[in-house]
Amino acid sequence: MLLEIKDLHAIIKSNGKEILKGINLTVNSGEVHAIMGPNGSGKSTLSSVLAGHPAYEVTGGEVIFNGKNLLELSPEDRSHEGLFLSFQYPVEIPGVSMTNFMRAAVNEHRAYKGEEALSASEFLKLMKSRSEYVELDSKLAGRAVNEGFSGGEKKRNEIFQMAMLEPKLSILDETDSGLDIDALRIVAGGVNKLKNADNASIVITHYQRLLDYIVPDFVHILYKGKIVKTAGKELALELEEKGYDWIKKELGE
Amino acid sequence: MVEQTYKDIYNKFHDELLGNSPEVLNSVREEAFEVFERMGFPTMDQERYRRSNIPSLFEPEYGVNIKHLMVPINGQPFRCEVPGLHTYTFYVVNDVFASDVNKEEYNALKEKGVIFGSLKTIAEEHPELVKKYYAKIAPHKSEAVIAFNTTFAQDGFFVYVPKNVTIEKPIQLINVMHADFDFLANSRNLIILDEGAEAKVIVCDHSEKDRKFLSNRVTEIYIGKNARYSHHKMVDSARATTSIGGVYIKQMEGSTSNISDIVLNAGFVRNDVHIDLAEKYAETTLCGVCIGDEHDHIDNDTFIEHSASNCKSTELFKYILDDCAVGSFAGRILVDQDSQKTEAYQSNKNICSSTHAKMYTKPQLVIYADDVKCSHGATVGQIDDGALFYLRSRGISEKEAKMLLKLAFTNDIIEKIDIEALRNRIKVLVEKRFRGEQHRCTICNSCK
Numbered sequence: 011m012l013l014e015i016k017d018l019h020a021i022i023k024s025n026g027k028e029i030l031k032g033i034n035l036t037v038n039s040g041e042v043h044a045i046m047g048p049n050g051s052g053k054s055t056l057s058s059v060l061a062g063h064p065a066y067e068v069t070g071g072e073v074i075f076n077g078k079n080l081l082e083l084s085p086e087d088r089s090h091e092g093l094f095l096s097f098q099y100p101v102e103i104p105g106v107s108m109t110n111f112m113r114a115a116v117n118e119h120r121a122y123k124g125e126e127a128l129s130a131s132e133f134l135k136l137m138k139s140r141s142e143y144v145e146l147d148s149k150l151a152g153r154a155v156n157e158g159f160s161g162g163e164k165k166r167n168e169i170f171q172m173a174m175l176e177p178k179l180s181i182l183d184e185t186d187s188g189l190d191i192d193a194l195r196i197v198a199g200g201v202n203k204l205k206n207a208d209n210a211s212i213v214i215t216h217y218q219r220l221l222d223y224i225v226p227d228f229v230h231i232l233y234k235g236k237i238v239k240t241a242g243k244e245l246a247l248e249l250e251e252k253g254y255d256w257i258k259k260e261l262g263e
Numbered sequence: 264m265v266e267q268t269y270k271d272i273y274n275k276f277h278d279e280l281l282g283n284s285p286e287v288l289n290s291v292r293e294e295a296f297e298v299f300e301r302m303g304f305p306t307m308d309q310e311r312y313r314r315s316n317i318p319s320l321f322e323p324e325y326g327v328n329i330k331h332l333m334v335p336i337n338g339q340p341f342r343c344e345v346p347g348l349h350t351y352t353f354y355v356v357n358d359v360f361a362s363d364v365n366k367e368e369y370n371a372l373k374e375k376g377v378i379f380g381s382l383k384t385i386a387e388e389h390p391e392l393v394k395k396y397y398a399k400i401a402p403h404k405s406e407a408v409i410a411f412n413t414t415f416a417q418d419g420f421f422v423y424v425p426k427n428v429t430i431e432k433p434i435q436l437i438n439v440m441h442a443d444f445d446f447l448a449n450s451r452n453l454i455i456l457d458e459g460a461e462a463k464v465i466v467c468d469h470s471e472k473d474r475k476f477l478s479n480r481v482t483e484i485y486i487g488k489n490a491r492y493s494h495h496k497m498v499d500s501a502r503a504t505t506s507i508g509g510v511y512i513k514q515m516e517g518s519t520s521n522i523s524d525i526v527l528n529a530g531f532v533r534n535d536v537h538i539d540l541a542e543k544y545a546e547t548t549l550c551g552v553c554i555g556d557e558h559d560h561i562d563n564d565t566f567i568e569h570s571a572s573n574c575k576s577t578e579l580f581k582y583i584l585d586d587c588a589v590g591s592f593a594g595r596i597l598v599d600q601d602s603q604k605t606e607a608y609q610s611n612k613n614i615c616s617s618t619h620a621k622m623y624t625k626p627q628l629v630i631y632a633d634d635v636k637c638s639h640g641a642t643v644g645q646i647d648d649g650a651l652f653y654l655r656s657r658g659i660s661e662k663e664a665k666m667l668l669k670l671a672f673t674n675d676i677i678e679k680i681d682i683e684a685l686r687n688r689i690k691v692l693v694e695k696r697f698r699g700e701q702h703r704c705t706i707c708n709s710c711k
């Protein structure tokens with residue numbers, strides 16, 4: 011078992027509002043899980059809580075990741091342990107170059123594993139080969155992190171970082187939004203190239219089209235802070251066709 | 264009254280002071296002393312000195328180096344090396360010019376007709392030249408700190424760049440505070456660029472850590488018609504050192520200046536910058552990066568005067584304060600009535616990374632002309648939480664992530680420095696400063 015979330019409750023620190031109201035989810039190595047659900051249901055909050063965002067407080071439940079109590083780890087150690095979040099809204103960081111950013115990240119990962127820092131040339135080679143995974147324009151690597159990147163470039167850049175860090179579990183929060191049709195294929199191709207029997211992904215999306223490329227083993231519906239339905243990939247097709255009303259009806263709303 | 268000591272010194276040693284000094288410097292001494300006598304040091308109830316208690320700085324019984332004594336530096340002198348950068352290097356130790364101008368390394372300057380060296384010596388050798396500019400730009404009649412400086416000034420650095428002469432290699436002036444006892448240094452620099460001349464000056468302020476030092480350094484700079492001048496100052500001093508004084512610049516038609524102030528390490532700094540764009544089409548870029556922690560105090564009082572039409576000024580200052588550091592920035596811009604087509608931009612952005620750090624910022628634009636483009640903005644904030652989390656989520660430790668963000672914050676200012684090797688060096692030094700790797704004299708070999 012790679013990730014086990016048990017009855018996870020979380021609130022927004024600033025206003026005390028409970029967003030996650032008892033999430034249960036188990037992810038094994040080699041699996042792809044899709045999470046769908048209406049706007050505002052808590053999908054991004056779940057990703058943020060897993061990544062350790064300080065705006066949220068866990069008020070109940072537990073999360074075991076790779077045999078460790080995830081909730082006790084700092085955001086950086088969650089990353090070192092192999093968790094990766096592709097942000098729904100990647101942050102622009104003027105003044106920090108992509109190269110310096112990635113060098114710091116890769117070398118801290120290596121240090122955590124007791125490996126030596128990469129030499130400048132090894133690092134640049136890695137940058138180059140991984141940017142090819144998502145056909146990231148080499149000029150972007152010379153710029154400040156996400157600064158002035160188009161919506162699609164930002165998403166490509168997220169998957170490029172995933173390729174650099176080779177996580178065990180990647181959470182892709184609406185990585186498809188903002189991508190044109192070709193870019194969607196390229197980015198999904200990059201994700202698939204990184205897929206193996208030892209890692210897993212949680213793909214958050216509103217649309218079936220991404221799941222045509224990244225085929226999920228399970229589809230979950232997150233609604234009002236809870237996972238209310240889990241099924242195979244056919245659930246996504248059903249949602250695409252019928253929307254969420256039938257789920258609400260099933261729940262007696 | 265703390266002033267009394269200095270008044271007594273002046274009266275008692277008046278003859279000796281005049282006897283030691285060139286006529287040109289003496290000619291304004293009496294007048295300056297009268298101003299100081301009348302005004303006293305500025306107190307904190309004066310608007311421009313609300314954040315810096317100047318009288319208290321003079322309370323230790325420093326005395327004044329009336330005899331113009333040189334404190335010899337034993338062993339290797341301070342060498343501020345910037346990799347990849349060759350400079351004409353000059354030293355002022357405390358308040359005495361300490362370089363031998365007859366050394367071969369300065370020959371190229373001489374060949375170009377540049378007059379340079381000790382202000383005291385040049386004022387004796389070229390009294391007409393010095394007289395024309397000395398005490399004409401820094402307002403000793405209205406500013407007590409300058410009046411004090413003018414009252415006691417005997418020496419400092421002087422350079423005159425003749426008409427249409429370009430000095431490619433930067434001039435580096437290293438001010439060192441060095442003594443076995445507490446010391447007040449009162450130095451005076453004069454830099455003159457004649458019409459069409461071009462020069463770059465790098466100023467490094469250093470001090471030893473074991474003694475209490477106070478330096479009051481006043482620099483006057485005249486930038487002639489169409490001349491181009493750069494002035495980059497880096498303060499890297501011990502915490503027990505206090506620096507006051509300032510840079511006073513007058514720019515003539517079509518001239519440009521690129522001025523920066525980098526405060527890397529300092530206990531207490533009060534720095535005044537006054538740029539007078541005296542004739543049309545003059546341009547200036549004035550930048551500053553100030554880094555403070557513990558109980559550091561960094562106060563910049565800037566004043567850009569648009570006295571003529573079609574001039575442009577761009578002013579950018581950033582402070583990063585931690586622990587209990589206090590920062591203050593005042594940015595006065597005055598656009599005179601006839602200064603049409605003025606462009607004046609000012610920005611002061613600050614990060615206080617601890618709840619005890621304090622930043623006071625005060626933009627002040629006074630515009631009398633109609634046809635002007637002016638803007639100003641000031642912010643005081645913390646490190647951006649969203650950016651911090653993004654970096655940490657990639658495995659970058661909180662400490663390292665904060666460091667990267669602080670560096671990023673200073674980056675656009677450092678980019679304005681027009682000497683590439685210096686820019687790169689400053690980036691390295693700023694990073695070391697944030698990492699807490701070196702606490703003082705980061706760039707001089709003698710302190711390693």
Ligand SMILES: Nc1ncnc2c1ncn2[C@@H]1O[C@H](COP(=O)(O)OP(=O)(O)OP(=O)(O)O)[C@@H](O)[C@H]1O
Pocket residue numbers: 022024029047048049050051052053054055056065098
């Ligand atoms: N930091 C925050 N401050 C205030 N409200 C928040 C914060 N984070 C989340 N919320 C609120 O919590 C609810 C869930 O938000 P979340 O972003 O998790 O939804 P989502 O399922 O990802 O929606 P979408 O499909 O639109 O991306 C929303 O009502 C949102 O406004």
Ligand SMILES: [Mg+2]
Pocket residue numbers: 053054055098183
């Ligand atoms: Mg979301």
